[in-house]
Amino acid sequence: MKALDPTQRETVNRIIAQHKDRPGPLLEVLHGVQDALGYVPADAVPLIADGLNLSRAEVHGVVTFYHHFRHAPPGRHVVQLCRAEACQSMGAEGLAAHAKKRLGVDFHQTTADGKFTLEPVFCLGNCACSPAAMIDGELYGRVTPERFDELVKEWEGRP
Amino acid sequence: MSVTIYVPRDASALSLGAESVAQALAREIEKRRLDATIVRNGSRGMFWLEPLVEVETGEGRIAYGPVKASDVPGLLDAGLLQGGAHALRLGPTEEIPYLRNQQRLTFARVGVIDPTSVASYVAHGGFQGLRNALSMTPEQIVQAVIDSGLRGRGGAAFPTGIKWKTVLEQKATQKYIACNADEGDSGTFSDRMLMEGDPLSLIEGMTIAGLAVGATQGYIYLRVEYPHAHRALKEAIAAAREARYLGRDILGSGRHFDIEVRLGAGAYVCGEETSMLESLEGRRGEVRVRPPLPAVKGLFGQPTVVNNVVTLGTVPTILHKGAKFYQDFGVGRSRGTLPIQLAGNIRRGGLVERAFGVTLRELLYDYGGGSATGRPIRAVQVGGPLGAYIPESQFDVKVDYEALAEIGALLGHGGIVAFDDTVNMARMARYAMEFCALESCGKCTPCRIGSTRGVEVIDRIIAGRERERNLRQLEKLCETMLHGSLCGLGGMTPYPVQSAMRHFPEDFRAPVK
Numbered sequence: 001m002k003a004l005d006p007t008q009r010e011t012v013n014r015i016i017a018q019h020k021d022r023p024g025p026l027l028e029v030l031h032g033v034q035d036a037l038g039y040v041p042a043d044a045v046p047l048i049a050d051g052l053n054l055s056r057a058e059v060h061g062v063v064t065f066y067h068h069f070r071h072a073p074p075g076r077h078v079v080q081l082c083r084a085e086a087c088q089s090m091g092a093e094g095l096a097a098h099a100k101k102r103l104g105v106d107f108h109q110t111t112a113d114g115k116f117t118l119e120p121v122f123c124l125g126n127c128a129c130s131p132a133a134m135i136d137g138e139l140y141g142r143v144t145p146e147r148f149d150e151l152v153k154e155w156e157g158r159p
Numbered sequence: 160m161s162v163t164i165y166v167p168r169d170a171s172a173l174s175l176g177a178e179s180v181a182q183a184l185a186r187e188i189e190k191r192r193l194d195a196t197i198v199r200n201g202s203r204g205m206f207w208l209e210p211l212v213e214v215e216t217g218e219g220r221i222a223y224g225p226v227k228a229s230d231v232p233g234l235l236d237a238g239l240l241q242g243g244a245h246a247l248r249l250g251p252t253e254e255i256p257y258l259r260n261q262q263r264l265t266f267a268r269v270g271v272i273d274p275t276s277v278a279s280y281v282a283h284g285g286f287q288g289l290r291n292a293l294s295m296t297p298e299q300i301v302q303a304v305i306d307s308g309l310r311g312r313g314g315a316a317f318p319t320g321i322k323w324k325t326v327l328e329q330k331a332t333q334k335y336i337a338c339n340a341d342e343g344d345s346g347t348f349s350d351r352m353l354m355e356g357d358p359l360s361l362i363e364g365m366t367i368a369g370l371a372v373g374a375t376q377g378y379i380y381l382r383v384e385y386p387h388a389h390r391a392l393k394e395a396i397a398a399a400r401e402a403r404y405l406g407r408d409i410l411g412s413g414r415h416f417d418i419e420v421r422l423g424a425g426a427y428v429c430g431e432e433t434s435m436l437e438s439l440e441g442r443r444g445e446v447r448v449r450p451p452l453p454a455v456k457g458l459f460g461q462p463t464v465v466n467n468v469v470t471l472g473t474v475p476t477i478l479h480k481g482a483k484f485y486q487d488f489g490v491g492r493s494r495g496t497l498p499i500q501l502a503g504n505i506r507r508g509g510l511v512e513r514a515f516g517v518t519l520r521e522l523l524y525d526y527g528g529g530s531a532t533g534r535p536i537r538a539v540q541v542g543g544p545l546g547a548y549i550p551e552s553q554f555d556v557k558v559d560y561e562a563l564a565e566i567g568a569l570l571g572h573g574g575i576v577a578f579d580d581t582v583n584m585a586r587m588a589r590y591a592m593e594f595c596a597l598e599s600c601g602k603c604t605p606c607r608i609g610s611t612r613g614v615e616v617i618d619r620i621i622a623g624r625e626r627e628r629n630l631r632q633l634e635k636l637c638e639t640m641l642h643g644s645l646c647g648l649g650g651m652t653p654y655p656v657q658s659a660m661r662h663f664p665e666d667f668r669a670p671v672k
Contacts, residue, residue, distance in 0.1 A: 026441030065443040066424035084345030089503035128206040128508025141174035
C-alpha cells in the first residue's frame with residue numbers, strides 16, 4: 001500500500017477537523033474520506049485515530065465492520081447489483097452471472113481497464129422493479145442482461 | 160393559468176426513466192412556449208405504471224403511464240395539458256382501482272404534494288398535528304399515541320406510546336429521538352417512499368416525539384443505499400428550519416427541536432435498534448445486551464426514543480385527526496393502517512396502505528395481479544429476510560400481527576416478496592443462512608457460527624449427503640439460533656429456514672442433479 005500523498009493527507013486532516021467536535025464523529029469522518037478519495041486508505045487510519053483520540057484498533061475495527069467502506073481505490077464507476085430475495089425472484093442470480101462474464105470480474109473486483117468495480121448489495125429499495133442495480137448512485141430497475149449491456153456501454157463513455 | 164404537471168422524483172420512478180421524461184417535458188414546454196410547470200412529486204406507489212405523469216385539470220389530476228421520454232411529443236400533441244385522450248391515458252389518478260381501494264393515512268400526501276415544499280405540505284394538512292401538540296402537555300401527547308394503538312412499524316410492533324411514556328418518565332438533561340431509517344429488508348421500500356415523497360411528515364413526527372418526551376435533538380439513521388432519500392431529507396430539513404417548524408423556538412413556542420441525518424454504511428444488522436445506536440455513536444454496529452432498554456439508556460447513554468420512519472411519519476395524523484380516528488381502523492390488537500409493499504415476482508408491484516385485516520390473497524391477486532412471469536405464485540416471504548415463507552395454502556391469512564404469528568410467520572415491516580413455481584426453497588433457505596453469516600455482527604456465537612454451519616449443512620442436504628441426519632442437524636441448529644441469539648438477526652434467521660423445510664419438504668429431498 002503506498003503512503004498518502006500530501007494532498008490526500010491534507011484532505012483527511014481537513015475532514016477530521018470538520019467533524020471531530022460533533023458527537024460520535026467516526027462514521028462521518030470515514031464517509032467523508034471515502035467520498036473524497038474513493039476509499040479509506042490504510043494510512044488514513046492512524047491520522048483519524050490521532051485526530052479523534054481513538055486507538056488505531058478501534059478505527060480499523062470500524063472500517064472493516066461496514067461493507068460500504070473500501071480498502072482499495074475503486075474503478076471509475078461502481079456497479080452494485082442487488083442480491084436480495086426480491087431481486088432473486090426476478091432473476092438476479094442470472095443477472096449477476098451475466099454481469100461477471102460481461103465485465104470479466106467477480107464481485108469486489110475491478111476491470112483490467114479500471115473502468116468498473118462490481119459490488120454486491122443487499123437491497124436498494126427498488127423491490128417492485130426487480131432486479132435492481134445502482135451505478136455511481138444512480139438507480140436502475142428491471143435490469144435484464146440486455147439492459148445491463150446497454151448500461152455498461154452508456155457508462156463506459158462517462159468520465 | 161399555468162398548468163401543473165407532475166413527474167416523480169421517487170428513486171424507483173427514476174430507475175425506470177422518470178428523469179429523462181421530466182427533461183423531455185421541460186424541453187418541449189420551452190420549445191412550444193406552453194404555460195406549464197413541472198413539479199417533482201413522490202410516487203403514487205404503482206410501479207408498473209411508472210414513470211407516471213399526472214396533469215392537473217378542471218376534473219382533478221389525470222394520469223398517464225408508463226411514459227417514456229419518446230412519448231412526450233405525442234402526448235403534448237394529444238393535448239396532455241388538458242388531459243387529452245392518448246393510449247397511455249389512465250384517467251383520474253384517484254380512480255385507478257389499485258389506489259381507490261386503499262386507505263391512505265400515513266401515505267395520504269405521498270405522490271400528491273411537492274415533497275420539499277412547506278407550503279404544499281401545509282396546504283394538505285401538514286403541521287396541524289404539531290400545532291395541536293404545541294398546545295398539549297407531554298403527558299397528553301403520549302396518551303394520544305397510546306390511545307391510537309400505534310405499534311412500531313419497523314417490525315417489532317411494540318406499542319409506540321408505551322415506549323414514549325418510558326422515555327418521558329426518565330430524568331435526564333438530554334434525551335434523543337433516533338429515527339431508524341435503515342430499511343434493509345428485501346421487499347420493503349415504504350420508508351424510502353415516505354422520505355422521498357413526504358419527508359416533512361417524518362420531520363413533523365419526530366418533532367412531536369421530541370415535545371412528548373422532552374428531547375431537543377433527533378437523528379435520522381439513514382442507510383447509505385438511499386441517496387435519493389438523503390437529498391430529499393436534507394432539502395426538507397432546511398425548508399422546515401427556514402419556516403420555523405424546526406430548530407430553535409418552534410413557531411414562537413419557546414420549544415426547541417432539531418434533526419440531523421447520519422448515514423449508515425451497508426450493515427444490515429444496524430437496523431437492530433441497539434446496533435443502530437452503536438453505529439450512530441461511531442462504533443462497530445455490535446448489538447447491545449438489553450436491559451437497559453434504549454428508552455432508559457440509549458444514544459450516548461441517554462434516554463432515547465427509537466422508532467422507524469413509518470411509525471414517526473404516522474404520528475402527525477394521530478395528533479391531527481385524533482387517537483380515535485386512527486384507532487377506528489384495523490382489527491384486534493393491530494390498530495390503524497399498514498403501508499404494505501408488494502415486491503418481487505408480482506405483476507403490479509407497489510405500495511398498498513390498508514387497515515390491518517386484508518388477506519394475503521387479496522393483496523397478491525386483487526392488487527398484485529398474480530406473478531410478473533405469469534406462472535403460479537408458489538411462495539411468499541413476508542417481513543424481510545428474517546420472515547417466514549408462506550405457501551399458497553395459507554394465502555387466506557389476514558395481514559395483522561397476531562394472525563401471522565399464529566401460523567408461525569411475522570409481519571415485520573410489511574414487505575411481501577412473491578416467488579413463482581421456479582423457486583427452489585432449499586436454495587432460499589441456504590440464502591437465509593448465507594445472508595445471516597455475511598451480516599452477523601459477531602457478538603454472539605449462535606448467530607456468528609450457527610449461520611456458517613447452517614450454510615454447510617444445507618449444502619450437504621442439497622448435495623444429497625446423509626440427508627436425514629443433516630435435516631435433523633439443521634432443525635437442531637435452528638433451535639439453538641432461535642433461543643440463543645442476542646438479537647433478531649440470529650434469532651429469526653430460522654424463520655425462513657424452518658418454514659421452507661416445513662412447507663416445501665420436497666425441495667430438500669429433490670434428486671441430486
